[in-house]
Amino acid sequence: MENFEMNMNLSNDSEMKKHYLRFTEQLSDWYSNEKTPELAGQDTGFALKLQKEKLQSMGLDVQKQINKSKEGDDAVSSLSYSDNVFENTNISGDKLITTSISDSQKEIYSRSAECGLSIVMQNPKQGGIPSPDTAMCCPHCGAPSTLGKLESGCDYCDTKFLMDELYPKVMNFFVYEKIKDYYDQKPMKKYILSFSLFFLVVCIGQMIFNAASGKIDFLRLLFEGVGYLFGSVFAGVIFGVGAWFIAGTFGTVKSFGKSARGVGKAGKSLVFCYKMQKIDPTFSTEYFRDKSVSLLKLMIYSKNPQELTVCKCDKPIPDKIREIVDVTYYNSGVDRYSINNGVCDVSVTFYTDDLHYHDGRIYNKSDKIRMSLRKVIKKPTDLGFSVMAVTCPSCGASFDAEKVKNCPYCGNPYPIEENDWVVTDIEI
Ligand SMILES: [Zn+2]
Numbered sequence: 447m448e449n450f451e452m453n454m455n456l457s458n459d460s461e462m463k464k465h466y467l468r469f470t471e472q473l474s475d476w477y478s479n480e481k482t483p484e485l486a487g488q489d490t491g492f493a494l495k496l497q498k499e500k501l502q503s504m505g506l507d508v509q510k511q512i513n514k515s516k517e518g519d520d521a522v523s524s525l526s527y528s529d530n531v532f533e534n535t536n537i538s539g540d541k542l543i544t545t546s547i548s549d550s551q552k553e554i555y556s557r558s559a560e561c562g563l564s565i566v567m568q569n570p571k572q573g574g575i576p577s578p579d580t581a582m583c584c585p586h587c588g589a590p591s592t593l594g595k596l597e598s599g600c601d602y603c604d605t606k607f608l609m610d611e612l613y614p615k616v617m618n619f620f621v622y623e624k625i626k627d628y629y630d631q632k633p634m635k636k637y638i639l640s641f642s643l644f645f646l647v648v649c650i651g652q653m654i655f656n657a658a659s660g661k662i663d664f665l666r667l668l669f670e671g672v673g674y675l676f677g678s679v680f681a682g683v684i685f686g687v688g689a690w691f692i693a694g695t696f697g698t699v700k701s702f703g704k705s706a707r708g709v710g711k712a713g714k715s716l717v718f719c720y721k722m723q724k725i726d727p728t729f730s731t732e733y734f735r736d737k738s739v740s741l742l743k744l745m746i747y748s749k750n751p752q753e754l755t756v757c758k759c760d761k762p763i764p765d766k767i768r769e770i771v772d773v774t775y776y777n778s779g780v781d782r783y784s785i786n787n788g789v790c791d792v793s794v795t796f797y798t799d800d801l802h803y804h805d806g807r808i809y810n811k812s813d814k815i816r817m818s819l820r821k822v823i824k825k826p827t828d829l830g831f832s833v834m835a836v837t838c839p840s841c842g843a844s845f846d847a848e849k850v851k852n853c854p855y856c857g858n859p860y861p862i863e864e865n866d867w868v869v870t871d872i873e874i
């Protein structure tokens with residue numbers, strides 16, 4: 447366990463905030479002018495590129511504007527976890543995000559929502575120096591390379607890099623819609639007014655009935671009228687606040703239910719992570735969540751998931767998965783797992799809100815996506831691993847394995863499962 451640490455940092459660290467703001471600006475820029483976010487790690491950049499390609503193949507264009515939150519402040523909070531080389535930090539803040547999708551110049555979907563946006567940022571740990579063999583793409587020309595080669599000059603474009611130009615990198619990012627404030631004051635006034643009116647109508651009815659039945663005593667009628675008026679307002683407040691409270695509670699329960707989907711799987715997920723940690727001390731719940739969500743994004747955003755090296759699915763990819771154009775992740779949990787002869791198989795359910803494109807229209811749907819993952823667990827987890835820059839164990843060459851299953855230099859198959867999780871099944 448010595449090589450895994452976790453730190454909670456709720457202070458408003460200015461360095462963290464600077465990186466966070468820079469990345470959110472770069473993300474906005476990516477959607478508006480396709481400028482690759484400089485801070486994006488290769489896998490994050492790859493998922494963004496895949497999403498854009500898939501949308502283009504469907505004749506769609508997605509724009510996301512990430513602005514300052516109108517309700518929250520611009521504070522960020524962070525949580526870090528590390529192995530003996532890298533430190534991954536989860537930085538979260540509030541943003542107002544507007545998503546619009548258009549289909550040949552015509553807008554077919556638009557929505558603005560207060561969202562939480564978190565990024566997972568990777569840095570070499572203080573005092574820890576990543577191995578020169580750490581696989582990495584050249585930030586200048588994109589060629590797959592290694593840290594050592596980039597420091598001495600890229601093989602392809604000759605650009606030299608310093609360590610602090612190569613880090614930090616954003617390994618993943620999450621967006622989730624914030625729960626609306628259901629105890630809003632406005633509907634309360636409406637409830638009070640409607641209940642007061644209801645009681646007043648009943649009282650007036652009673653007065654008319656009394657008057658019609660011949661008991662015409664003007665003074666009594668006046669007293670009764672004033673009494674009924676105050677009584678109605680009083681009863682209106684009591685019943686109105688009650689009704690507002692009940693409606694508010696149900697509303698909150700309903701929307702908590704949305705973000706609480708999958709909470710029942712927390713126990714199994716923790717047991718799974720605990721067992722994995724005993725075998726591999728670098729493994730953590732955070733690492734597994736980031737890794738599985740990043741694989742989910744690759745599977746969903748790819749035009750043809752089966753050509754990805756990480757996809758080992760025998761069954762065809764469901765059409766419902768293929769029509770998803772945007773994913774909002776809420777929660778995930780482990781359904782079942784097995785660890786046999788150094789191979790781990792695990793099945794995870796993701797609770798997401800997705801935009802589906804079907805029959806020329808965009809639908810917002812709450813989905814439950816089941817994905818099975820597999821990995822050979824002989825080596826400890828490598829937090830610096832990227833499928834876009836791998837090193838061939840047979841000949842030592844670096845290459846991009848996103849869609850290539852054999853080493854292009856020596857022809858030997860690249861053993862992806864020994865280094866990373868692969869997807870064996872996906873269902874919706
Ligand atoms: Zn280069």
Ligand SMILES: [Zn+2]
Nearest residue numbers: 838841853856
């Ligand atoms: Zn090779």
